[in-house]
Amino acid sequence: MVLYIIGLGLGDEKDITVKGLEYVKKSKKVYLEFYTSLLGGSMYIDKLQTFYEKEIILADREMVESGCEEMLELSKTEDISFLVVGDPFGATTHTDLMMRAKELNIEVKVVHNASIMNAIGCCGLQLYSFGQTISMVFFSETSKPDSFYDRVKINRQYGMHTLCLLDIKVKEQSIENLLRGKKIYEPPRFMTVNQCCEQLLEIEELRNEKAYDANTECFGMARVGQDDQLIVSGTLQELVSVDFGTPLHSFIICGNMHFIEKDYYNLYNIKNLKK
Amino acid sequence: MVLYIIGLGLGDEKDITVKGLEYVKKSKKVYLEFYTSLLGGSMYIDKLQTFYEKEIILADREMVESGCEEMLELSKTEDISFLVVGDPFGATTHTDLMMRAKELNIEVKVVHNASIMNAIGCCGLQLYSFGQTISMVFFSETSKPDSFYDRVKINRQYGMHTLCLLDIKVKEQSIENLLRGKKIYEPPRFMTVNQCCEQLLEIEELRNEKAYDANTECFGMARVGQDDQLIVSGTLQELVSVDFGTPLHSFIICGNMHFIEKDYYNLYNIKNLKK
Numbered sequence: 001m002v003l004y005i006i007g008l009g010l011g012d013e014k015d016i017t018v019k020g021l022e023y024v025k026k027s028k029k030v031y032l033e034f035y036t037s038l039l040g041g042s043m044y045i046d047k048l049q050t051f052y053e054k055e056i057i058l059a060d061r062e063m064v065e066s067g068c069e070e071m072l073e074l075s076k077t078e079d080i081s082f083l084v085v086g087d088p089f090g091a092t093t094h095t096d097l098m099m100r101a102k103e104l105n106i107e108v109k110v111v112h113n114a115s116i117m118n119a120i121g122c123c124g125l126q127l128y129s130f131g132q133t134i135s136m137v138f139f140s141e142t143s144k145p146d147s148f149y150d151r152v153k154i155n156r157q158y159g160m161h162t163l164c165l166l167d168i169k170v171k172e173q174s175i176e177n178l179l180r181g182k183k184i185y186e187p188p189r190f191m192t193v194n195q196c197c198e199q200l201l202e203i204e205e206l207r208n209e210k211a212y213d214a215n216t217e218c219f220g221m222a223r224v225g226q227d228d229q230l231i232v233s234g235t236l237q238e239l240v241s242v243d244f245g246t247p248l249h250s251f252i253i254c255g256n257m258h259f260i261e262k263d264y265y266n267l268y269n270i271k272n273l274k275k
Numbered sequence: 276m277v278l279y280i281i282g283l284g285l286g287d288e289k290d291i292t293v294k295g296l297e298y299v300k301k302s303k304k305v306y307l308e309f310y311t312s313l314l315g316g317s318m319y320i321d322k323l324q325t326f327y328e329k330e331i332i333l334a335d336r337e338m339v340e341s342g343c344e345e346m347l348e349l350s351k352t353e354d355i356s357f358l359v360v361g362d363p364f365g366a367t368t369h370t371d372l373m374m375r376a377k378e379l380n381i382e383v384k385v386v387h388n389a390s391i392m393n394a395i396g397c398c399g400l401q402l403y404s405f406g407q408t409i410s411m412v413f414f415s416e417t418s419k420p421d422s423f424y425d426r427v428k429i430n431r432q433y434g435m436h437t438l439c440l441l442d443i444k445v446k447e448q449s450i451e452n453l454l455r456g457k458k459i460y461e462p463p464r465f466m467t468v469n470q471c472c473e474q475l476l477e478i479e480e481l482r483n484e485k486a487y488d489a490n491t492e493c494f495g496m497a498r499v500g501q502d503d504q505l506i507v508s509g510t511l512q513e514l515v516s517v518d519f520g521t522p523l524h525s526f527i528i529c530g531n532m533h534f535i536e537k538d539y540y541n542l543y544n545i546k547n548l549k550k
Contacts, residue, residue: 010387014294015389017284022295077440080511087389089396099399102542112285112500113492114362115388117402121364122385124374127392128410132435133403158429161408225387260370267377 003075003106007087007113010225013044013051020111024052028078031071033085033094034058048083053091056083060171061135068100075106087115094150116224116250123219124233124264125252125267131160134137136196136251137167139187151210152253158162159256166191166249171226190247193220195253199242211258217265220244233271242270277379280348280361280369281303282388285500287327288319295386299327303353304483306346308360308369309333323358335446339368344373350381356528358487362390381485389500391525395438399504399539400527406435409503411471411526412442413464421478425526428486439523441466472515487511487528492540494527496520509545511512517545 004023008016016024024030030052032045049056059068059082074080088094088110101108121127128192132155148164155162169189177184197218204212214237222230222244232242236253257265265270279298284290291299298303305327307320334343334357349355363385364371368376376383396402407430409423423439430437444464452459471494479487489512497519499506507517511528532540541547 007389009292010293015292015387016295017290017292017479019286019289020294022289087396089393089402095399095401095539099535099538099542110397110500112290112389112397114282114389115393115402118364118390118393119363119387121362121370122387124370125371127390128408128440131407132405132433135403154429155448158407166401189543190484225385231438260374263374264370 001075001077001107002079003072003101003108004079004111005088005098005108006081006083006111007115008083008085009113010086010119012226013047015113015225017111017113017129019054019114023079023109024054024081024083027054027081028077028184029057029071029074030054030081031054031057031059032065032083034060037126059232059268064097064189068097072101075101076104076172084123086128087113087117090117090196114225115162116165116248119225119249120221120252121206122229123221123233123252123253123268124234125161125219125261126258129159129161129258129261130163130172131158131255133163133165135165136191136199137201138169138191138195139199144199144203146207149203149207149209149211153209156253158253160255161255164196164251166193166196166251167244168248191249192247193222193242193249193251194240195245197236200236200253201240217254217257217264219254219268221250222246222252223248231268232270232273233265233268239269276350276382277354278347278376279354279356279386280363280383281356281358281386282483283424284352284388285361285391285394288322288390290500292386292388295388296327298354298386299329299356299358299385301354302329302356304332304346304349305356305358306332306334307358308339310337327370327389330407339372341458343372347376347379347381350376351379352368361391362388365390365392371375378456379470386542390492391440391523392438395496395525396497397526398496398508398527398530398543400422400436400494400529400536401533404434404436404530404532404536405438406433406473408432408438408440410440410442411466411474413444413470417484419474419478421482424478424482424484424486431486431528431530436530437528439471439526439528441468441471442527464544466524467518467522468517468524468526469515471524471526473513475511476515492529492532493531494540496525496527497521498523499525502512506543507545507548508543513545517531
């Protein structure tokens, strides 16, 4: 019996691989990881269920972090699929899940797929010219984590591009509800390119170590790998006010661009879009 | 009419996505990019042709670098598929192809898939802890390009892991045949983990800047994303003599490992394998 951990890619229900679909079809139960980057909510889930002709069980943060015990238990006697948007190894929790399965001697098969970590290559920047990826989290009045700043500074110092993964808040509780032990969740929030630009500029102003500035060349991207994908390049300041539409958004701070990369920067430039 | 640029993923004919397969099925002609990382040669091509029920035209380095003119011309009036092992944006030539298509006003649709750049996450190291990727090319008596050394040094200085893409020589001509204008090609060569380790040690000895040493922790990986995938961790010195079997091989030089990463390092360790 096998636990299949299957990447769904970045788009719709047809971005699963042929092999992945075969495994889903022969699985006794199908779980869908439901919080790291799931979009479209119930509409997406309905599409998957229709396409697979299978019921899907939602695995939320609590279930995954509490060890997926039921799922692992079932995997000892049945074929089980665990579906993940993007590639299975985009998030730490799945690495953790695979380790637990191995400890229980459960056979695991992984079906890889595209993730934002490689699909951003479609903007024309070369993947091997990227340095370390950063995560940009929502700032609050009391918390403005700026550990990303040092990474961007190092990347740019050595001419490398920086991919910024933008924060997603799904199934978060307000402090009030958390304190009261009420399982009431806030509506999901997805960071926009604009918010990312503003936070970057805010931290540069505070730190003032010239890791980047308002004129630094960047790419804003939305819905990468989907039909209505949008790519716009421009300076950090210019991208503050571009409307990228519905989530997910991604952001790239450019390092030194090679001439083909520069051609792409010009192709997608905000100035050309306005023509 | 559309030019579909479709990633095939890393494994067999069933690693194409459902969407990618639909596009192949409705294409008038199907080209397969044939030199950046194609394995299994004619066996692989036969499998694809049988699975697609379509003839496949091989696009070799000459065709792609000379601009794929015939293919682009056809794309103006017919649906055409251009297949690429891994993800379409793994190699510079495809970025170049898309730019040419855009200049000719040909509609391009990209179907993403897994590539080595994200699939290496399966070794348990976190993708966002990787620095810049390096390419390791075959050394010869007269040429030992060591520009990778500075990148590894920077990555390790900041605790980041380094993915090493290992050289592939397909359809290369000997200098003799090249000078005589004979289109006779050498058998394909794929760098092994062992050769990579040896070259790394050779350059460290020459440069002696302590970017890494024989005791540096590493992962050797073979056939990532395929059924007989192999992952072995160990020191650079230890991995010199491990037999990783048939190509493709990949290599990772570790930076600082987080505790879950360390668990995976131990799980795949050469010492455990020998038990």
